[in-house]
Amino acid sequence: MKLSSKNGELMFKGIYFRLVATYLSLFMVIVLLISFFMGSIFYNEFTNQVEKELLNACVKTNELMSRYYNNEITREELSAWINAMAYISNLKIYILNPGSTVLHQAEESDPISMDEQIRQDILKVMEGETVERMTSITSNDDDNLAYVGIPLKYEDQISGVIMAFSPITEIEELYGEVIRIIGIILLIVILIGTIAILRVSIKISEPIIEISDYAKKIGKGEQVPDVEFERNDEIGMLASSFNEMKKEIAVSEQMRRDIVANVSHELRTPLTSIIGFIKGILDGVIPDEEHKKYLSIAYDEANRLKELTKDIVDVAKLESGNIELHKEKFDLNELTKEVYTEMEDLVKEKNLDFILEENAENIELDADKSRIRQVLINIINNSLKYTINGHIKIILDKQDNKASIIIEDTGIGIQKDKISYLFDKFYTANNYGDATTGAGLGLNIVKNIIDLHGGKINIDSVVGEGTTIKIII
Ligand SMILES: Nc1ncnc2c1ncn2[C@@H]1O[C@H](COP(=O)(O)OP(=O)(O)OP(=O)(O)O)[C@@H](O)[C@H]1O
Ligand SMILES: [Mg+2]
Numbered sequence: 001m002k003l004s005s006k007n008g009e010l011m012f013k014g015i016y017f018r019l020v021a022t023y024l025s026l027f028m029v030i031v032l033l034i035s036f037f038m039g040s041i042f043y044n045e046f047t048n049q050v051e052k053e054l055l056n057a058c059v060k061t062n063e064l065m066s067r068y069y070n071n072e073i074t075r076e077e078l079s080a081w082i083n084a085m086a087y088i089s090n091l092k093i094y095i096l097n098p099g100s101t102v103l104h105q106a107e108e109s110d111p112i113s114m115d116e117q118i119r120q121d122i123l124k125v126m127e128g129e130t131v132e133r134m135t136s137i138t139s140n141d142d143d144n145l146a147y148v149g150i151p152l153k154y155e156d157q158i159s160g161v162i163m164a165f166s167p168i169t170e171i172e173e174l175y176g177e178v179i180r181i182i183g184i185i186l187l188i189v190i191l192i193g194t195i196a197i198l199r200v201s202i203k204i205s206e207p208i209i210e211i212s213d214y215a216k217k218i219g220k221g222e223q224v225p226d227v228e229f230e231r232n233d234e235i236g237m238l239a240s241s242f243n244e245m246k247k248e249i250a251v252s253e254q255m256r257r258d259i260v261a262n263v264s265h266e267l268r269t270p271l272t273s274i275i276g277f278i279k280g281i282l283d284g285v286i287p288d289e290e291h292k293k294y295l296s297i298a299y300d301e302a303n304r305l306k307e308l309t310k311d312i313v314d315v316a317k318l319e320s321g322n323i324e325l326h327k328e329k330f331d332l333n334e335l336t337k338e339v340y341t342e343m344e345d346l347v348k349e350k351n352l353d354f355i356l357e358e359n360a361e362n363i364e365l366d367a368d369k370s371r372i373r374q375v376l377i378n379i380i381n382n383s384l385k386y387t388i389n390g391h392i393k394i395i396l397d398k399q400d401n402k403a404s405i406i407i408e409d410t411g412i413g414i415q416k417d418k419i420s421y422l423f424d425k426f427y428t429a430n431n432y433g434d435a436t437t438g439a440g441l442g443l444n445i446v447k448n449i450i451d452l453h454g455g456k457i458n459i460d461s462v463v464g465e466g467t468t469i470k471i472i473i
Contacts, residue, residue, distance in 0.1 A: 015208075016201040023193050028186075035182050039175065046171045047134040047146065054148035054164040055132070057091050061162050062152060065095065069154050092165040095152060096122065118147075118163075125149040125161045134168075144168050207235045211242050218249060262426040263312055266439045270301040270308070311441040314374075315425055318448035325368040325452055332363040332372075332403050336396060339376045347384060353391035360398040367473065371449045378442040379407045379469050385438070386430060387411030390466070402455075405471040413463040422459055423447040 061082055068078045086093045121131040131149040145165045152160035207229045214224040226246070229239040277294040280286040286294055317323045340356050347354040365372065376394075383392045390410025397404045414422065418429040428440040450457045455473030 015205050016198065019197045019201055020194055023197055024190060027189060027193065031182065031186055035179070039178065042178070043171065043175070046174075047168075050146055050166050050168060050171075051132055051134060051148065053089055054091065054146070054166055055130075055150070057085060057089060057093060057164045058148055058150045058162045060085060061093055061095065061164070062150065065152060065162075066154055086164075090166065094163045094165075095160060096163070097160040121147075121149055122161050122163070125151050125163075126158060128158060144172065204235065207231075207239060211238060214242070214246075218246065259425070262439075266308055266312075266426075267305065270305045274298045274301050274305075308439055308441075311439065311445060314445050315441050315448075318445060318452070319425075323452070325371065327366055327368055329364055329366050330369050332365045332405070333358055333361060333396060335369060335373060336376065336394060336405075339373060339380070340394065343377070343380050343384070347380075347392055350384065350387070352384075352387060352389065353393075355391055355393040357393060357395045360396060363396060363398055363403045365403055365473065367453050368449075371452075372473075375446050375449050375471070376405070376407075378446050382442060383407060383409035383411060383467065386467070399472060402472050405473070406468060408466065408468045410466040413465055413467055414459070414461040415463055416461075419459050419461060 064073070064078055064081050067073050068075065073081070082093055082095075085091075117133070121133065125131055128151050130151075131147075133148075134146045144167065146168045147163055147165045149161055149163045151158040152162050207227065211227055214227060217224045224246070226243045227239045229236055231239070277286070277298045281291055281294065336356065340354065344354055380392060380394075387409045388411070391408075393406075393408045395404075395406040395408070397406075412430060414429045421427045422429065422443045423446075424440075425444040426440040427444075428438060447457060450471060450473060453473055455471060457472075458470045459467065460470070461467040
């Protein structure tokens, strides 16, 4: 797969840079913290070591001085011992008397450099204190020095000052070395990390780019193959949801095409006959005395067309959920009686018995009254259409705090295997030719209205015996 599209590159850059930035900043923080702690541990350890050594040298020097005062060793021996000790430990040792005249110095040519700090420290030591300075001072030859000073004691008397100096340039060099090593490690890790992240981001963004390209194509109505990422992660999930979505879009697209085809078919049939009759009259093909008959058929057809367009709009509205129920509390018995009266003439015209059985009075409903009226009319209209003799019966009752409406007819019935399709739009189960065949929208509208009210509807039918529709709402 190529990272070709502009958007794709953007997305790729987005993920890549985000990962790199996160990784690098995290890594830097960790490295800096580690070097800081390591550095300070290292530094403390080192200065402790130097401090111990300096102190030790001072104490030893004091011992040698005592032996010299006790005439156990000569002046030359004293100097030789101190020099040897200083040489081995790379120290400079000075012994000063109270007047700060130098009794011993590291080398003849290396006088102690008396800056203000040292002068102050010498005074402190004279008073009996031990002074340790590990922060570097700069000596004559620009070496960094740490020093320790202790009072020179002989027979519990302070008779001078012993100072030992040690160069600490080494530690600074070592420190620099450590930082260089850390820097190199940092560079290597950044390099490896950046490459690793590049690979990871490509793995993440490739499928996303492909899916996004496909989504764009689908948006334009193009056909695309399934995305194939056999992965057990979020990307795999995205791929399979995408494929799922693609399938659903295809299904609903097919549905849309079917509906358009159905609607235009349903509209064309009555329009064709209306146009035919009018043309027959205009062309003089239909004789004058028949005009009224054909005009009244055309009028009925036009009315049917009007009802049909209303139903189509209803179906669309109810399906999209784009409908507001105007709920109100009303008496179901009263509404049913109104509908009964409205339909009575039509039923009686067909010589059918029309029965209203009220097993409960004052059944209160909190519902959209005009929609419930529509439900009743649609169902009774069906019974009327598909019943030749016998009766149509409406039974009202209460059931578990709900209303129960049963509409029963002794019509032609519906085959068992067709019952489950009756709520589909444009589905018709019986074909009688144009006069009785409807568009197959009535029950779809009924079902949607009942669903919107949270009710239940059930159809029971036996071919040749009749149909019973029960609503609980
Ligand atoms: N009481 C009934 N007796 C026998 N068949 C019925 C009955 N009610 C519905 N049907 C069958 O169910 C089909 C679907 O009914 P529906 O009310 O949805 O559509 P329709 O009556 O054909 O058309 P429309 O209601 O849109 O004018 C009908 O075409 C008919 O075949
Ligand atoms: Mg109908």
